[in-house]
Amino acid sequence: xSKGITRIKRDIVVIGGGPAGMAAATRxxxxxxxxxxxxxxxxxxxxxxxxIHNGFGVELYGEELTxxxxxxxxxxxxxxxxxxxxxxxxxLSLSPDKIINLLTPNGVFEIDAEAVVLATGARERxxxxxxxxxxxxxxxxxxxxxxxxxxxxxxxxxxKAFVLGSGDIGLIISRRLTWEGAEVVGVAEIMxxxxxxxxxxxxxxxxxxxxxxxxxxxxxxxxxxRLEGIELSQVDEDFQPIEGSEKDLDVDLxxxxxxxxxxxxxxxxxxxxxxxxxxxAYVDEWFQTDVPGIFGCGNSIxxxxxxxxxxxxxxxxxxxxxxxxxxGGLPQADKEVRAGENVNYVVPHKVSGEDEFRFxxxxxxxxxxxxxxxxxxxxxxxxxxxxxxEMEVEEVLEDELDELKDLDEVEIEVTRRF
Amino acid sequence: xxxxxxxxxxxxxxxxxEVEFEDDEILDISGYTCVRGKEYVEDEFHDPxxxxxxxxxxxxxxxxxxxxxxxxxxxxxxxxxxxxxxxxVELEAPVGxxxxxxxxxxxxxxDVVASRSLDPVSEKKRTMVNQ
Numbered sequence: 001x002s003k004g005i006t007r008i009k010r011d012i013v014v015i016g017g018g019p020a021g022m023a024a025a026t027r028x029x030x031x032x033x034x035x036x037x038x039x040x041x042x043x044x045x046x047x048x049x050x051x052i053h054n055g056f057g058v059e060l061y062g063e064e065l066t067x068x069x070x071x072x073x074x075x076x077x078x079x080x081x082x083x084x085x086x087x088x089x090x091x092l093s094l095s096p097d098k099i100i101n102l103l104t105p106n107g108v109f110e111i112d113a114e115a116v117v118l119a120t121g122a123r124e125r126x127x128x129x130x131x132x133x134x135x136x137x138x139x140x141x142x143x144x145x146x147x148x149x150x151x152x153x154x155x156x157x158x159x160k161a162f163v164l165g166s167g168d169i170g171l172i173i174s175r176r177l178t179w180e181g182a183e184v185v186g187v188a189e190i191m192x193x194x195x196x197x198x199x200x201x202x203x204x205x206x207x208x209x210x211x212x213x214x215x216x217x218x219x220x221x222x223x224x225x226r227l228e229g230i231e232l233s234q235v236d237e238d239f240q241p242i243e244g245s246e247k248d249l250d251v252d253l254x255x256x257x258x259x260x261x262x263x264x265x266x267x268x269x270x271x272x273x274x275x276x277x278x279x280x281a282y283v284d285e286w287f288q289t290d291v292p293g294i295f296g297c298g299n300s301i302x303x304x305x306x307x308x309x310x311x312x313x314x315x316x317x318x319x320x321x322x323x324x325x326x327x328g329g330l331p332q333a334d335k336e337v338r339a340g341e342n343v344n345y346v347v348p349h350k351v352s353g354e355d356e357f358r359f360x361x362x363x364x365x366x367x368x369x370x371x372x373x374x375x376x377x378x379x380x381x382x383x384x385x386x387x388x389x390e391m392e393v394e395e396v397l398e399d400e401l402d403e404l405k406d407l408d409e410v411e412i413e414v415t416r417r418f
Numbered sequence: 419x420x421x422x423x424x425x426x427x428x429x430x431x432x433x434x435x436e437v438e439f440e441d442d443e444i445l446d447i448s449g450y451t452c453v454r455g456k457e458y459v460e461d462e463f464h465d466p467x468x469x470x471x472x473x474x475x476x477x478x479x480x481x482x483x484x485x486x487x488x489x490x491x492x493x494x495x496x497x498x499x500x501x502x503x504x505x506x507v508e509l510e511a512p513v514g515x516x517x518x519x520x521x522x523x524x525x526x527x528x529d530v531v532a533s534r535s536l537d538p539v540s541e542k543k544r545t546m547v548n549q
Contacts, residue, residue: 042480052485052533053471066471068485068534072515151473154483179472179501199427203468206425207494368431385431 005101005108010036010084011325012318013100013113015091015266018046019307020298021119022074023314024321028117029083031322036084036111038091038102044078045071046121047144048307050151053172059308070307094118096271096291114325115293117317118267118281122260122299124169130258132164134220139227143173143257156180158253162230163187164218167389168196168305170257175204177253184208185249188216188232190239193366195389197305218254219246227252260303270294277345278302284333284350285357286320287313292329295321302347302360305391309360316358331355335404340375340413342367344388353404360393363414375411377403386414419445424462428454435459467491470500471533474519479511479536486519487533492526499524511538 012028014021017039028035043049048056051067058064065073078085092101100111124142139158147169149155159182163170166189174184187205192214194201205212213232219241220231234245262280272281272289280301281289287297297317298310323330331352337359339346346361361372366387372394373380379400386392396404404410419438426433433455438446444463450456461467469491473483492500500523507519513532520530 049534052473052487054469054487064469066485066487066533069515072534151485152481152483154473154475154481176472179470179497198425198430198432201432202425202427207468385429387430390430 005110007110007112009112010034010114012036012115012117012321013038013098013111014117014119014318015094015100016046016119016121016298016300017041017044017085017087018119018121018298019048019071019074019310020121020300020314020317021046021117022071022078023311024117024119024295024297024318025083026074026077026081027315027318028322029081031319033322033325034084036086036113037078038086038089040088040090042087044075044085044087050144050148051172052151053176056307059306060311067307091266094266094270094294096294098270098293113293115295115321116270117287117314117321118294118296118300119298119314119317120263120266120300122262122303125256125259125261127256129261130256132218132221134231135223137221137223137225137227139223139252140221140254141256143169143255146253146255147173147176150176150180156182158182158227158251160185160251161253161255162218162232162249162251163255163257165189165257165259166194166196166201166212167257167259168200170255171196171200171204173255173257174210175208178208178210182253184210185251186211186213186232188213188218190215190217190235193387193389197389217241221254222248227254230254260299262300262302264300267294267296267300272296275302275345275349277339278347280347282349283347284330285316285348285352285355286323286330286333287317287348288320288324288330288333293321293324295324302345304360305389309391309393312358335407336409338409338411340411342370342414343412346412351404351410353401353407353410356396356398356401358393358395359412360391361412361414362388362391364388367414367416369417370414371417372412372414374404374407375413376407379403382417422463424459426450426455426458428452428458437463439463466494468494468497470497470530472501472504474504474507474509476509476511476513476536478538479513480539481536484509484513484536485533486530488523488526488528488530490528492523492528496524496526500526500530504530511536 011033025037048067048071056070089104102109219233222229233241297313331354333350435449476484
């Protein structure tokens, strides 16, 4: 029986019910907007629900919460409020003029939104993206998938594991597997430094004597039905495997922790311009994309380290969406923000210079005793140590905005002091 | 004289700090570059603690597992005892975030608590979720 399509209007539609989307939606509701929050899973919270380790909320709440605890602070607020939450619901399309086609357990909806916030998170890079040759047995999967199996479903995906990639997810899953009785044979990292937090290297690897192989990668995969082993090789300065360095390891589980990619399909569909570096959208200081009224926040814009920053960006995007839906516009952001010396990328990509803003950057290499500054101004902040694995976040305050007045572009640079 | 090496976790720099000790007394610490590093290593030497975060079985909920945590850090040497104790636990929904799962786990004076809430759900719904 066809129910037909129900047409409805909303001030703000937030797509994605993880930390970014929950922050944007709650802020929108607080400011009096009619908000719809769409989530494809059976519950709100996104990836936080499977990140059962602690360490979330230090910046925002001054507490070390676990992922589910952090999520529950928001889900409780949302459940007791007036946000129109749609679980088990899937967005079929998003047009540049902000018409959304939505499939829900209660039928199909066409939603006319004043403003849209895309909080779609990220996907894990897969075996195909890093092109590991070899057989295609089961037992090779992204680390986050294994995390979901273990923490939510109660399945162990293997008994003897190897982890490729030393990002935080790879480190934390190594400890998790160990605690659940599996043996983690080792972790390989192609760079010459671990890319996850030092604390995690110590508490997830050193504590359990799990070897970390720097400048190594997996060069072959063996097994017909089930994974039987891998080949580990050392790499040279150009990250090419060194012949003769190969070593075979018997494992039945290979976890890939080789980075995340912003989930950017809806941005593309709506005609939003993407940044090739981050693979997320170009945004201004309100997280508005170059399609008016379409905002983005969290990992769908760039891969962040801390959920605290994701939440803060979500609040900001929510504020932006409220302003847009209410008045039809925000200050024109016409000053381009550029990544200068030693900066890999910086977000946002444009600012108006009329409002306070926060910028986030990643450096190109580990450095000590540096200044993070805006070129041609006195706006600067000293850091003892910066590494590509740790995002730096700085604020430009109201009383500093005068310094930006005469700049056509805002170039952010990181320079060594001595 | 026995020596032990630590990697400081106070900041991303990760200094390698060496401790010379006799029995449980520190005689010398070297390699740290700030006061936080010295304090970290003193704590790690005398009383290393870790927060344990894992899951236990739960019945009647939408998932077969519920995440739990120790309220604060437990002595590192007690982690295995805590894990073994938690393997025996089976909860029934509803469970609320913060509900005590094991009191005074392994005699540490620290409680293990649930780190999320899970409501009871019908069997039909549980089957749907776990497919």
